[in-house]
Amino acid sequence: MDLFKGEQQKNVDYAFLKSIENIELQPDQGLLIIYDIACQYWVHLQRRIGDKLPQGLIIDKAIGMFHVHGHKDDCFFRFAPSFIPGAAITSGEILEALWSVLNKISPSVCTASLAHRAEVLDDHACDSNHKKALNMSFYLCSRKKTAKEKHVHYKQYFLNLCKTFGQQLVDTWRSAIERAERERVDNVAAMDIYVPITGTRPPHIGGFRGGAPESQPNVFSGSNMEFSVKAWLEFAFFVEEIQ
Numbered sequence: 001m002d003l004f005k006g007e008q009q010k011n012v013d014y015a016f017l018k019s020i021e022n023i024e025l026q027p028d029q030g031l032l033i034i035y036d037i038a039c040q041y042w043v044h045l046q047r048r049i050g051d052k053l054p055q056g057l058i059i060d061k062a063i064g065m066f067h068v069h070g071h072k073d074d075c076f077f078r079f080a081p082s083f084i085p086g087a088a089i090t091s092g093e094i095l096e097a098l099w100s101v102l103n104k105i106s107p108s109v110c111t112a113s114l115a116h117r118a119e120v121l122d123d124h125a126c127d128s129n130h131k132k133a134l135n136m137s138f139y140l141c142s143r144k145k146t147a148k149e150k151h152v153h154y155k156q157y158f159l160n161l162c163k164t165f166g167q168q169l170v171d172t173w174r175s176a177i178e179r180a181e182r183e184r185v186d187n188v189a190a191m192d193i194y195v196p197i198t199g200t201r202p203p204h205i206g207g208f209r210g211g212a213p214e215s216q217p218n219v220f221s222g223s224n225m226e227f228s229v230k231a232w233l234e235f236a237f238f239v240e241e242i243q
Contacts, residue, residue, distance in 0.1 A: 001014070001015050001018075002118075005182045007037075009048070010048075012035075012041065013045075013049050015051055016033070016049075017053075017124060017139070019048060020053070020054070025054065025057070026052045026054070027055060027056040027057040027058075028056070030042065030057070030059075030060065031057060031058070031059045031060065032059075032086075032087060032094035032189075033059060033060070033061045033062065034060075034061075034062045034064055034090070035061070035063065036063065036064065036093075037063070037067075037240075038061040038062060038063050038079055039061075039063060039071065039075050039078070039079055040230045041061075042059070042061045045059070054142075058185060059185075060084060060100070060184075060185055061079060062079050062080070062084055062087060062092060062093055062186075063075060063079040063080065063083045064081070064090075064092030064093040065080065065081065065082070065090075065091050065092065065093075066091060066092075066093045066096065067093065068080045073195075074192065075100070075194075076195040077191045077192060077195060078188040078191045078192070079185075079187070079188070080119060083191060083194065084184075085181055098125070098128060101124075101128065102121065102124060102125070103122065105124055108120070109121065139183045140178070176193055177193070178196075180193045180219055
């Protein structure tokens with residue numbers, strides 16, 4: 001659908017409700033929203049359109065991997081799909097990936113009228129969707145094959161890490177993570193447990209306990225922070241010069 005400049009939430013709400021209606025979503029299926037500003041969009045979602053949503057529908061929220069790194073640090077652990085059970089490894093930004101194709105036709109619609117430009121863009125978008133539908137089975141089969149290969153590799157990597165840290169510490173971490181994952185839908189701040197603890201960080205902020213060193217110096221305090229910023233800037237200039 002067309003959006004006004006700034007992506008007003010009322011327009012996104014309409015598109016969201018129509019999507020639920022068109023796919024005939026059942027409440028017991030659950031729903032995951034992946035949106036560039038999901039951290040803001042979901043805050044008053046129930047107040048705006050809660051009465052229009054299916055009763056009992058559990059809505060989870062995420063920010064695509066391309067955009068989440070541009071948010072503040074808290075958003076990464078709270079909304080990155082990598083930390084959401086069932087979200088798998090996904091970018092969540094298919095529209096941006098289509099720009100490289102649609103940009104090729106942009107010169108031909110620059111001087112077109114609004115109606116003609118909309119029709120041309122719609123035609124190309126529909127053609128792209130049709131091709132994706134035809135190739136969906138081949139694409140999913142190739143992704144499944146890749147996933148099975150990666151699963152073996154990362155499972156072994158995980159087992160090696162468990163041996164390094166010891167079973168007691170691993171059990172403590174697993175218990176804390178499972179508790180945070182159960183609470184994250186209603187309280188995204190529960191995911192702050194992933195935030196690493198350094199130096200004098202207040203204990204209520206989060207981070208792993210159970211053996212994690214909390215007495216190491218904080219490199220982001222006082223003169224250490226000034227040195228760190230200076231070192232990073234010098235390194236950035238060095239990289240720019242050698243390119």
